[in-house]
Every structure is written in C-alpha cells, then in structure tokens.
Amino acid sequence: MEGRRYAGFSEPPRKRCCRQRLLLVLLGMLTTALWAGLLTLLLLWHWDTMRTLRQLEDSAARNVSQxxxxxxxxxxxxxAQKSQAAQLSRNMQELRARQKQMESQDSELSWNLDRLLADLSDTKSQSESWEGRGWGGGLSVIPEHRPLPAPQGLNQRRAASDSLEKLQEEVEKLRIQILVSKGSACNTCPEQWLHFQQKCYYFGKGAKRWVQARFTCSDLEGRLVSIHSQEEQDFLTKHANKRGSWIGLRDLDLEGEFIWMDGSPVGYSNWNPGEPNNQDQGxxxxxxxxxxxxxxxxCRSQLDAWVCERLATCGPPAPSASGDLSEPAPPRGL
Known part of the structure; x- marks a missing residue:
C-alpha cells in the first residue's frame, strides 16, 4: 500500500526527460541568439571602424598632398623673393650710380647757368649803360600816347636787350625747375609781394600811366604782369584793386597784335564783352x-593801381623722408 501511495506522486521518467531536452534546446537557442547578436555587433563595429579608418586615410592623403x-x-x-631681392639690390646700385651721375651733372649745369646768368646780366648792364648815354636813359612820351621814334641803332640795341632779358628769364626758369626737382621750395618772395605758382606779385597803388607803371615794375626788378591761365587770373582778381589795374599787355608796335611784357602772344584771354575796341583809335x-x-x-590814362610780377626764389631742399639713398648736395641760392 505504501508503494502505491508514493507512486501516485512521482513523475514518469519519460516525461521528465522531455522537459530536460526542451530546456537544453531553449538554452542553446538563447545562447545562439546571444552569440549571433554579439557577432553582429562586432561586425558592425568592425565595419564602422574600417570606414572611419578609410576616411582618415583619405583625409591624411589629401592633407599630405596639400x-x-x-x-x-x-x-x-x-x-622668387631671393631673385627679386637680388634684382632689387642691383637696381639700387644702378640707381645710386645714376643719382651720383645726375648730382654731378646738376652741379655742372648749375655752375654753367650761374655763369650764363652773370654773362647775361653784364651784357644787359652794358647795353642799358650805352642806351642811357645815347638816349637819355628812358622813353620820352609825346602828348598823344606813343613813344618817340628812336634811332635805328638804338632800336636794335633795345631789341637785343629785350632778347637778353627773355633769355635770362628762360635760364632762370630752367634753374628753378632743376632746384625744384632736387627738392627746393621755390616760393620765397620779397616783402609785400605775394607768392603764387613759383611767381611773386606786387599790387602797386598810386596814380600812374601805363608807361610809368611799366618802369616802376622795372625799378622793383619785375615787370607788368603777364596772365596765362584761369588760375592765375582768379588769383589776381582776388587781390587786385577793384577800380582797375594796369597789366602788361599792349599793341603799341602793331595795332591789334597784343603782346605780353614777357614777349609771348595772347594764349589765354579774359576780355570784357566788346573788347578790345580801340575806341577813338587810341x-x-x-x-x-x-x-x-x-x-x-x-596809355595816357591814369589808373590808381598796377600789378608787377617776378620769379620766386628758391630755398634749401626739404629733408628726405627715406635714408636709403644718399641726399643730394644742397643747391646754391638764386
């Protein structure tokens, strides 16, 4: 009886064996799934790593190439910079050599200009001295308005004197250009003279006829002004007497052919409308x-003002802004 009683509570051996097999199968499937997942993760990691490595290799190759x-x-x-530096050095040496050559030429030219100016001054002084002894030292003005006719020889000497004066002025202008190119400031004027564009202007006051104004300017080592540009005209208009001033333009030699005191014809003009009209032929x-x-x-009319002009004189050159090149020798004063 006891054996039967226990037999009712125990499982059959076959059923227990099937359960164990099922558990083993489930455990194997679970293990296989885990290994499959792990392998998949490893493959994905390997693939991503290889892709990153390839990207790094490509980037490194590009960087190396760049x-x-x-x-x-x-x-x-x-x-190229070394070649340019060598070329620049050669150019600097050539420039220094040319500068020294130009300084030597400038010094020689300045010396020759000084000699020429001195010779012209001596010739002009001798001509004026001879003219003063032979013609009373000036022009006599008849009551009409024109100068008395002078002897032919004296006219020739006056023409020669005028030519010498023009040549002297051209030499002086050339000298000023040389000094300006060497850095000189050519803007010095005598007291009471105004500077404008390398010339000096004197605005005289007092009643004078044209001829008197002309000789007054000559006594001041200048001449009646010659106007050659609108800029110069604007400057003169700003400073001149508002009631009228004599200027250095006339047609005394040939009616209708106006000539400036510097010997040049009229290029720039600023005539009042209707002028010149030569009213009353005089x-x-x-x-x-x-x-x-x-x-x-x-010319017999008297005006209260007149305008004289002369060339400005030059001062020493301004200091150079760079010390790379040697400084030119300071020019001799005018």
Missing amino acids: VSRDLHRYQSDQM EDCVMMRGSGKWNDAS
Whole structure:
C-alpha cells in the first residue's frame, strides 16, 4: 500500500526527460541568439571602424598632398623673393650710380647757368649803360600816347636787350625747375609781394600811366604782369584793386597784335564783352577791371593801381623722408 501511495506522486521518467531536452534546446537557442547578436555587433563595429579608418586615410592623403603643394609653392616663392631681392639690390646700385651721375651733372649745369646768368646780366648792364648815354636813359612820351621814334641803332640795341632779358628769364626758369626737382621750395618772395605758382606779385597803388607803371615794375626788378591761365587770373582778381589795374599787355608796335611784357602772344584771354575796341583809335594798353575782365585803354590814362610780377626764389631742399639713398648736395641760392 505504501508503494502505491508514493507512486501516485512521482513523475514518469519519460516525461521528465522531455522537459530536460526542451530546456537544453531553449538554452542553446538563447545562447545562439546571444552569440549571433554579439557577432553582429562586432561586425558592425568592425565595419564602422574600417570606414572611419578609410576616411582618415583619405583625409591624411589629401592633407599630405596639400602640404606638399604648399611646401612646393613656398619654396618657389622663396626662390622668387631671393631673385627679386637680388634684382632689387642691383637696381639700387644702378640707381645710386645714376643719382651720383645726375648730382654731378646738376652741379655742372648749375655752375654753367650761374655763369650764363652773370654773362647775361653784364651784357644787359652794358647795353642799358650805352642806351642811357645815347638816349637819355628812358622813353620820352609825346602828348598823344606813343613813344618817340628812336634811332635805328638804338632800336636794335633795345631789341637785343629785350632778347637778353627773355633769355635770362628762360635760364632762370630752367634753374628753378632743376632746384625744384632736387627738392627746393621755390616760393620765397620779397616783402609785400605775394607768392603764387613759383611767381611773386606786387599790387602797386598810386596814380600812374601805363608807361610809368611799366618802369616802376622795372625799378622793383619785375615787370607788368603777364596772365596765362584761369588760375592765375582768379588769383589776381582776388587781390587786385577793384577800380582797375594796369597789366602788361599792349599793341603799341602793331595795332591789334597784343603782346605780353614777357614777349609771348595772347594764349589765354579774359576780355570784357566788346573788347578790345580801340575806341577813338587810341587804346593801345590794357587794364584789368575789378571783375578781372580786360579792357583796352589809352596809355595816357591814369589808373590808381598796377600789378608787377617776378620769379620766386628758391630755398634749401626739404629733408628726405627715406635714408636709403644718399641726399643730394644742397643747391646754391638764386
């Protein structure tokens, strides 16, 4: 009885064996799934790693190629800079040699100009001295308005004196250009003279006829002004007497052919409307109105003002802003 009682509570051996097999199968499937998942993860990690490595390799190859090109370019630039530096050095040496040659030529030219100016001054002084002994030292003015006719020989000497004066002025202008090119400031004027564009201007006051104004300017080592540009005209209009001033324009030699005191024909003009009209056949000298407009007038008329001009003188050159090149020798004063 006891054996039967226990037999009712125990499992059959076959059923227990099937359960164990099922557990083993489930455990194997679970293990296989875990290994499969782990293998999949390892494969994905390996694939991602390989892709990253390939990207790094490509990037490194590009960087190496770029660095190689940059290095090659840098070496080329460095060689070009060395070549340019060598060429610049040669150019600097040539420039210094040319500068020394130009300084020598400038010194020689300045010396020759000094000699020429001195010779012209001596010749002019001798001509004026002879003219003073032979013609009373000036022009006599008849009551009409023109100078008395002078002997032919004296006229020739006066023409020669005028030519010498023009040549002297041209030499002086050339000298000023040389000094300006060497750094001199050619803007020095006598007291009471105003500077404008390398010339000096004197605005005289007092009643004078044209001829008297002309000789007054000559006594001041100048001459009646010659106007050659609108800029110069604007400057004169700004400073001149508002009631009118004598200027250095006239047609005394040939009616209608106006000539400036510097011997040049009329290029720039600023005539008042209707002028010149040679009213009453006796207007051979030119005045400048307060507006700046020109008007031909009788040379016998008296105006309260006149304008003289002369070349400005030059001072020492300004200091050089760079010490690379040797400084030119300071020019001799005018």
